[in-house]
Amino acid sequence: MKILVISHMYPSRKRSVYGIFVHKHIKALINQGCEVKVVSPVPYVPFPLKYIKQKWREYDDIPKKDIIEGVEVYYPRYIDFPKSLMFGYSGYFMYLGVNNIIKKIYKDWKFDIIHSHVGLPDGFAGMLANRHYKLPHIITIHGQDFQRTIYKGETCKKNLFKALETSNKIITVSTKLKNIVDTESFSDRVAVINNGIDLEDCANIGSKIDFGLDHDYDFSDENTILSVSNLVKTKGIDLNIKAVSLLITKYPNIKYLIIGDGPERESLKAFAYELDLKDNILFLGKLPHEDVMKYMSATDIFCLPSWEEGFGVVYIEAMAHGKPTIGVKGEGIEDAIVSGKNGFLVNPHNEKDVADTIGYLLSNKDKREEIGQKGKDTVINRFTWKQNANKTINIYRELLKSK
DSSP: OEEEEEOSOOOOSSSTTTTHHHHHHHHHHHHTTOEEEEEOOEEOOOTTGGGTOHHHHHHHHSOSEEEETTEEEEOOEEOOOGGGTTGGGHHHHHHHHHHHHHHHHHHHSOOSEEEEESIIIIIHHHHHHGGGTOOOEEEEEOSHHHHTGGGSOHHHHHHHHHHHHHSSEEEESSHHHHHHTTTSTTGGGEEEOOOOBOGGGGSOOOOTTOSOOOOSSOTTOSOEEEEESOOSGGGOHHHHHHHHHHHTTTOTTOEEEEEOOOTTHHHHHHHHHHTTOTTTEEEEESOOHHHHHHHHHHOSEEEOOOSSOSOOHHHHHHHHTTOOEEEETTSGGGGTOOBTTTBEEEOTTOHHHHHHHHHHHHHOHHHHHHHHHHHHHHHHHHOBHHHHHHHHHHHHHHHHHOO
């Protein structure tokens, strides 16, 4: 079974963790016997931009073709306008960028299925490319399409829905995302397949003090909280900072580690300083995935009160490490967490709820360990990439059988 994947979200040598969940999914498909090649479109960089902004310089440095951990990846260029200008037509532009390389791939390697990740632009580009092959086309929705794109204007919604309506199957990574389109004409073709984790990534790495990591405090302090995310408003990092300020009197040794980067980083740092928490909050920036796993293993509680999550692999990674994990009610992680049983779900936009939950866990070590173990059991039994791949392969087989 030969699968062509179209996904602008994919790691490269310059952006090693970008779209890492798609890469993990593809590696699992390959381990289960599929042959997979990836077309990962990269924005074309006009001459001056690479000298102006780091992001564009990284795009320009990505090779046209590479092998990423055994996966053959093509990085064709397409026109992408800054600040989401013309986003409604981005699928057309992406199609113009990927069409020739897809034709070349098919000439020597006749794929059986096209699998696009996100509906716009990738799914729309896959739809247009598939006019030449008339093969089963699957689109996986990771969150942004149903949580943002449909609200970006009529053209965005129209082209997104056109891609979905013409696809043979739609996969959402959570029940929350499926429910958003329950009344649409294509809802009967939607299946939920949650993201997964590699259990070997979450193995017991070692003691808290033997990681070889650079940090400014002692990991033996047992009041450590971790978040891993892009630093944007919807992730709720400010709520965690407020929660720390509410807990600092009772837990003066509390430490909050923030892994990730983004447009809110400086304002969040200023907010932490304003609350006199500079010694309690550490901004670690972007880190390689293996280092993220080390920090996850070393800390006590994982908390990400994000109110716009399709699913969120970081939650189940933390659970797989045996860490009590805090998410938000009504978000995709409800597929994994039963609040009070194997993790906790707090009300959105509510720093007191966050603080009360963290405080409860800090003051109840036995409960912390019990919840952490139950969360770990949940992930092992239900949320691995192998399970994700097997469910996806079953869909491939059904589509090829009915072709």
